[in-house]
Amino acid sequence: MTTPLAPTSAPAIITDGMRRARTALFIVFFAQGLGFGSLFARLPSIKDRFELSDSTLALLTLALPLLAGVATLVTGSVVQRIHSDLVLRVAIAAELVALVVIGVAPSFAVLIPAWVVMGIAFGMVDATMNMKAVSLQVRYGRSIVVGFYAIYSAAGIVASLAAAWSAHQGLPLWMFFGIEAVILLPLLLATGRHLVHARVGAAGGQAGADKRTSLKVRVPWAPVIGIGIVLTSAYFIESSASSWGSVYVKDTLMAPESIAALAYGGYSAAMLIGRLSADRLIRAFGATRVIRACALIALVGMVAVVAAWAPWVALVGFALAGGGLCVIAPLAFAAAGTLDDSGVAVARANTFTYVGFLLGAALIGPIADLSSMRVAYLISVALAVVILLMAGTLAKRLEGKEYALSSTP
CATH class of the missing domain: 1.20.1250.20 (MFS general substrate transporter like domains)
Structure with a gap:
């Protein structure tokens, strides 16, 4: 329940x-x-x-x-x-x-x-x-x-x-x-x-x-894994930006280190700005519109990173990705909260954030060595597509039944 x-x-x-x-x-x-x-x-x-x-x-x-x-x-x-x-x-x-x-x-x-x-x-x-x-x-x-x-x-x-x-x-x-x-x-x-x-x-x-949490709560893994895929994708992209963003801008786009260092800074700043206003936007327009719009922005951002022909394009792309992903993790946890009232589903979903973080840090470098950093970042583009495709399912869980993170009059 x-x-x-x-x-x-x-x-x-x-x-x-x-x-x-x-x-x-x-x-x-x-x-x-x-x-x-x-x-x-x-x-x-x-x-x-x-x-x-x-x-x-x-x-x-x-x-x-x-x-x-x-x-x-x-x-x-x-x-x-x-x-x-x-x-x-x-x-x-x-x-x-x-x-x-x-x-x-x-x-x-x-x-x-x-x-x-x-x-x-x-x-x-x-x-x-x-x-x-x-x-x-x-x-x-x-x-x-x-x-x-x-x-x-x-x-x-x-x-x-x-x-x-x-x-x-x-x-x-x-x-x-x-x-x-x-x-x-x-x-x-x-x-x-x-x-x-x-x-x-x-x-x-x-x-x-004063009510104690129930013992032996059973939460089905299938919906948790669905939410976990979204979290893994989001944290893979974040990890790829934090671990390899400056390297990509410096080595692939030949930017000076002082410029390359702004890659993750722009990502983080855009994410912070987005999170400061996201709750108000969700209350105004509903979770469905906000999640889908943000997922699309994140995808556009990662496409810009891969297609970048100049450092500034990649920096804008990382910033768009950060701004787009700002609501994904928080609302994914909120969606996990609809699966039970014990918090077990939220804890299980949280594990997937570390999976994404580790994969992002570990895979980009070796794949770049085998091909190029630009090709390696195609994984982040693919995962942004996954988030966009699953955004509707995530929003449906949030706004379905009586769990209404929808717009308010």
Whole structure:
């Protein structure tokens, strides 16, 4: 049985508890984006400190999403036995503590356990925060979930700028990560108790907040895999842009490095701008129109990247792809939320994001070596077509029956 959104003709009553839960989730999404973004932005410092080879560093960077992917799959079972708000609060604290330990680690032997904890905690936070975002959207009765992703995107940009500043100032890793933990942990502790109002399976009000999640929830894999294909496609494109975009612009289109570096920056900026306005657009025009329009924009963007005859064309293409994909992941998770009211489907769907991320990072380079980077990016074009073809099915699940992410009068 699905948990329906309130019909647009009968708007949901937004309580103070729900508003506080939304604020608490904003802080969680920001902490998640800041922590992960900071770690990857300071990878050169980690490499130098522990004198890692390129191969070892590559293994570490691949291990993190692998650990997170396994953890997010397991989380679907964990939250059937332990309240999701407790899992989320413990995991986000563990993630920040692991980040600090990575910063102070005196040896590789200490770094590895902290790295493992970081990956597992990140996956558990990723799964539970998405569960709660979808659950709270159900209670709100209107689209709010994309806004959480806007905060996540903004946190990644803040992390990049903060890491650049700290590296320029020669700030030690332990101090940089420690400052983040000192700022974020008190905020998370202060607001974490409000997450109960966004609890998965809550029917509304305090009575719903006190209700325990059912044990042994069974969610059919077939519809989850359908949603997972969309998520894998979207994250493959994102990974190909983040991992290889600047390389493509520099080596294939012969742009200077200062220009090539803008490839992922434009992608990220367009995604952030799109996410800041997406919830309003969905409420105004409905999920179907927004998803289809965004999927088409993403496809046009990737076609422009492959067909680019000059660096600026590719940069515009990456920006269009980022702007087009801004709603795909959030609304895919919202669609997964219609499959059950336990959050298990959302956790399972979340695993596919790591599949896409890993495939995008791993396949583009080898295929480019065998042919060319332009040919390799045809995979991203094909996956953009997949997203466009499946956009209608995704929207139908969101707007079908009583789950109405449709336009409001």
